[in-house]
Amino acid sequence: MSSIRAQKDGWEARARIGVVVPHADVGPESEFQAIAPDDVFVHGSRVHFGAMRAGGEMDPKIPHDPVRAFVEPPHIDHAVELLAASPLDAIALGFTSSAYVLGADGEKKLFDRLAQYTRGLPLTGTTAAAVAGFTALDTRRIALVNPPWFDDRLSTLGADYFTEQGFEVVHHGPCGLPSNQKLITPEALSQWIRSTVAEHRPDAVLVAGNGIRAVGVIDALEQELGFAVLTANQVLFWHALHLAGAADAARSITGYGRLFTAEPPGGRA
Structure with a gap:
């Protein structure tokens, strides 16, 4: 047979x-x-x-x-x-x-x-994963790029969240892009981070909001700007893989930021 x-x-x-x-x-x-x-x-x-x-x-x-x-x-x-x-x-x-x-x-x-x-x-x-990601990368000075559909009050609450966790938030705010998921492009997001965030010289930036198109720009921005770039879905997926006991799968990922070379504090929950 x-x-x-x-x-x-x-x-x-x-x-x-x-x-x-x-x-x-x-x-x-x-x-x-x-x-x-x-x-x-x-x-x-x-x-x-x-x-x-x-x-x-x-x-x-x-x-x-x-x-x-x-x-x-x-x-x-x-x-x-x-x-x-x-x-x-x-x-x-x-x-x-x-x-x-x-x-x-x-x-x-x-x-x-x-x-x-x-x-x-x-x-x-997302935010718990971001705390783990910032800690794994040994970063303390962070910037938050929030979606345009977050208002200033919500952005301030985000800064408060990370300040409570011991980070220095050197910049935060809703990004000045169209408040429409379908209209946000990798090029426009990259330019916003270059022009608005880079001057604050953070150790890392978090592009917050799981509905904002962001993962495609991580690698290029890290190479150009020198600081770590985390995004909501990237850091959430990284943390979930480690919690799942799939650290080998996380380490195999390339092209989506230096985060995937890092181990979260405490390992698998």
């Missing part, structure tokens, strides 16, 4: 990462999968976000009430529980602004609450 030569079928996973995203946002899954090695797979779960409409449309500045509501029970709890029922290795929350609004203590309480539904799987979020 002859054997067959089977084609790849998606079951040969080295790691499976689950990600919870706003219902109308494709950014986290798209950028995770762009970075991922061929044998790392991404699985999404969606939660309604009151500041987004069908097709990914948003107001020029998102109100804060829907941001807070996104992480209140029961909807995100159910999404995490359903996602954790799958044979995954880690779960990531693909949302930045809720942690800004909650603050570090509120974010920890959120993680503690969601841990009831994760079936023991490790869980991370």
Whole structure:
């Protein structure tokens, strides 16, 4: 009896990462999968976000009430529980602004609450991952480039979050690009960072907001400007891989920043 030569079928996973995203946002899954090695797979779960409409449309500045509501029970709890029922290795929350609004203590309480539904799987979020990334790279002076749909108050809350964690925030603010996910280009984002952030001489910059198109510019900016470049989805994916016990997969990733050569403090959670 002859054997067959089977084609790849998606079951040969080295790691499976689950990600919870706003219902109308494709950014986290798209950028995770762009970075991922061929044998790392991404699985999404969606939660309604009151500041987004069908097709990914948003107001020029998102109100804060829907941001807070996104992480209140029961909807995100159910999404995490359903996602954790799958044979995954880690779960990531693909949302930045809720942690800004909650603050570090509120974010920890959120993680503690969601841990009831994760079936023991490790869980991370964008800002927690960024703290791990900044620490792994031994950076202290940081700049925050926030999406144009964040208002100044939300940006200040983000600066407060990282200041509480012991970092010196040398610059923060919503970037001056169109407040429309589909209109933000790698070229425009790169130019904004060159013209607005580089003069502050940070050790690292975080392009926050999981809905902003950003991972494609990381490598070129690091080579040109000399400081580390982290983005919401890049650092979230890096941290999730390490929490999943897939450090070898993380180390195999090239072209998306020096972060992937670093190990998070404490290793696997």
